[in-house]
Amino acid sequence: MTRLLVVCLGNICRSPLAEGALRARIAASPLAGRVEVDSAGTGGWHAGEPPDRRAIACARRHGVDISGLRARQIRPRDFHDFDWLLCADASNLRDVLRLAPPAARDRVALLLDWAGVAPGGQVPDPYYGGEDQFEEVWRMVDAAARAAVERLARTLASGIIGA
Template identity: 40%
Template sequence: MIRVLFVCLGNICRSPMAEAVLRSKVAQAELSDQIEIDSAGIGDWHVGEPPHEGTREILLKQQISVDGMKARQVKEGDLSQFHYVIAMDASNLGELHEMAGVNPSSSISRLMDYVSESEIEDVPDPYFEGNFEEVYQMVEEGCSKLLEHIRDEEGI
């Protein structure tokens, strides 16, 4: 089983959006039995809460489910249990590298690293800006490219 973990600051906006979008893409590709997706936050402020209303609204428009999703905090053990740990921005990436130490056992990168034609490196946090549509477009493209990468890397 290939395991993917998306990480943002509080696990209520960007990372659950990416989790839901990639789950939908994986299901459409009939790869749900080969790829497992989860999300977590650097901080613990929202542990146990559902995704942010803005995330739920944009995903509902796209007919993508967030049923049963609850925020959780990333744990050190996640970095050895997941093959791909995907940060939403440079700050999250730095925190993950710090947690992983010098020899991480998982691939740690930013979502936008998979969108080679993009000059944007970080997915902005819509919690502060309210730009959920813009963030959704970035997450949609990033998840498509990430899935292509995983399929190529893993031969599925």
Template identity: 40%
Template sequence: MNQSEPVRVLFVCMGNICRSPTAQGVFRSLVEKEGLSENIQTDSAGTIGIHAGEQPDRRARSVAKQRGVDLSDLRGRQVSSSDFEKFDYVIAMDRLNYNDLTSVCPRGSEEKLHLLMDFASHVGVQEVPDPYYGGAAGFERVFDLIETASEGLLQMIREKHLLDGTAKDPRTRCQ
């Protein structure tokens, strides 16, 4: 990746109306708070396209708004194999999403694919559960998990891409 190009992160769940837009909003908010908006870009998508063009679920928007995160500008879309060319990181919410993504992942791009909760292994949860059929408490729990894992993901990106205000010259990077 060219050091002057932003790091691009795509969050993926099944329908792109609950978990992945929440993850995009939370991560984008963290990026903005750290002053890294020019260095990191975000998007979200679903493994299925039935909610393409729709806003995130009202419950996800409500919980996010209560926590100071705005999801109102986000719209659902379906992931495509070309996303693996556009994005440096493709982050799945659960193992089913991950497996669905492997079926559209071009050979040689597998290293871009991750589970979000891998960035919060200390929590002891491997997947972000789908809150769609549950109540408000499920959306609160999902927000908490996403927030914790997003902090870990941002830390990893900052370290790997030297976005912490340290040397920006690629010649000074340790491999």
């Protein structure tokens, strides 16, 4: 089983959208049952809360239900439990790398970069924006999800652990 953790700031906008897109794309692929996805935030301000209502509405427009997700803060055991910790932006990446034990640092990456969508690419925070910003984020994370399925299918087929 390959396990992915998507990380943003508060775990109510970008990372739940990415989690939903990844889960949907994986479920519709030969990887179903072979890859698990979760999300977390670098901060704990929203712990226990559902995703932002605009994120829920955005995902719903694309046929994905994220309303049952609940925000949580990244925790030390995540570095052991997950094969990859995929960050929304450079600030999240820096924060996660600061928390990561040395042995886990090579498994922390930017989501868009890791997926092969945009080298060094960052997913902008739509929190202070409107519907258009959430749609832009959805397009980015869904493209990453499609590319991630391809990457994981190739690496799992070749027997490489951790993709």
